[in-house]
Amino acid sequence: MTSLVDSAALAAAEARLRGRVLRTPLLPSLRLSDSIGAQVFLKPENLQHTGSFKVRGAINALLTRADAGALPAGVTTFSAGNHAAATSFAAQSLGVPVIVCMPPGAVATKVEAVRRYGGEIVFTDDLVGTWQSIADERGYTALHPFDDPDVIAGHGSVGLEILADEPAPDLVVVPVGGGGLISGVASALRLSGFAGRIIGVEPRQANAVTYGLRMGAPASPPVKQSSLADGLAPPFAGVNTLAHIRQHVDEIVELSEDEIRDGWWAMLDASKMFVEPSGAVGLAAILAGRIDVPAGAKVVLVLSGGNAGRAALAALGG
């Protein structure tokens, strides 16, 4: 059974997160506006605590359980890194232990971040199987990194913050991995009456959401999901995220690795925003001509995170 996040859940999440997450500013970029011929605003979740939007969902999910008198004995989750760090950060403040399953090739900066916040890491190629085994063996709460409704509702706070800045945008572009961020943002926008376009962007080499929409379910694509945008390459999408995307999102655009690289550099050069490659895909899609932007439109690009390390600098900047 899928459940769509409703206005009450979004409002409760926003109240719960107040003072716990950074209300990131909506920043105009003159250079990007000039080059695209639109009014471009950035929602810089790379500047968020732990360096990505993921704290919003993780904190909301854990606090919702705690508020219901069900503070978990421990939490386990799986993640390329940003959700792992965010869950560790959230759990540490509640005094709850965390075990995260991460791929062996996880970005070093993200591994360090999990450890900084006291998370225990199990490296495994079988993210989901290991995650479920840990939950069973330890009696830990198995927190889904993007399909948990409380995670989606927490991410919705990004959408509510975007709408607080008037006038409402004409177009909102959101990076897509498992689909948790865009599910939350699109829910918040649509349930507030937003009639503009909402477009998601994912790597062509890691297109779990496009594949899931085509198959009608969160199936694993035949090719191993892998991208320079490491944060956007989960093994499959979610039942709930696919339902939210079908309901609220206009289009999902797929990008090549070269397009992602070019977008990352353009973001850094024009805006001085240091994002991880995942965070630049919205700009990359526009610069690659894959999103139609009417002249003068108000466009919001959600920058999902900034956890790229020295290795990424070498690969991207050189």
Place this chain on the structure above:
Amino acid sequence: MTSLVDSAALAAAEARLRGRVLRTPLLPSLRLSDSIGAQVFLKPENLQHTGSFKVRGAINALLTRADAGALPAGVTTFSAGNHAAATSFAAQSLGVPVIVCMPPGAVATKVEAVRRYGGEIVFTDDLVGTWQSIADERGYTALHPFDDPDVIAGHGSVGLEILADEPAPDLVVVPVGGGGLISGVASALRLSGFAGRIIGVEPRQANAVTYGLRMGAPASPPVKQSSLADGLAPPFAGVNTLAHIRQHVDEIVELSEDEIRDGWWAMLDASKMFVEPSGAVGLAAILAGRIDVPAGAKVVLVLSGGNAGRAALAALGG
């Protein structure tokens, strides 16, 4: 004759700049706060239009002249790059031609920025002589990049914005090249009754302000000024900036090149702020133990700019 910027000039500059420059947010950094043991806030002028605080002074200086009925026929200035781009940006909007004198080794990103805004560049080692010749030959207004009182008053808007966020900080740390930014910021702070500490930071290899304070005048240090922090290496300080610094600033700290490099990386890693090396010297000074930060103090680090290019990424990130 030196003249100290007064409250009226600061207020007029702030009013003149409203809607023309970005009111940059004051952003808390949890990671830097944790590692320093203080409440660390960033004033990210790297996100400012043209990628540095310099637009504030340049726009104020040109608009002040235009408001007085003396719109210049042309403007000439000298700069490592950020003031050159800012003056070109400001002059372009007024339809005034600009010629900037830049050192032959100027950072490519900064050269591109000047051209983007229509500025004409003369590369020369004799920045000041060439600047004055151009002014004489063309009848252009010779705008001093940091010692012009209207430039200093424009930069003061950074200080007024910092004070708008309550409570006032205990410590404000500002990068120092010729001293224009810290002169404006410190004037705005002190004339508003700020009693906390104001500390400037400059490269040891490009210490024009420290040298000028020691000599009692803006003399050229015996060694050619050069630093990884290319924006902080003017040939000498200003008569006016030295006077403001003597009057309002507690201390100028000098840093080694390695300390600057380490601070740059720490800034990127912890805050996801992409600054040029000049923009990271405040953090660098704290991490190098050269500024005493009382536990729990509210500290504001002014990030002066973000115009580092691919070459800097290679040098700094590798």
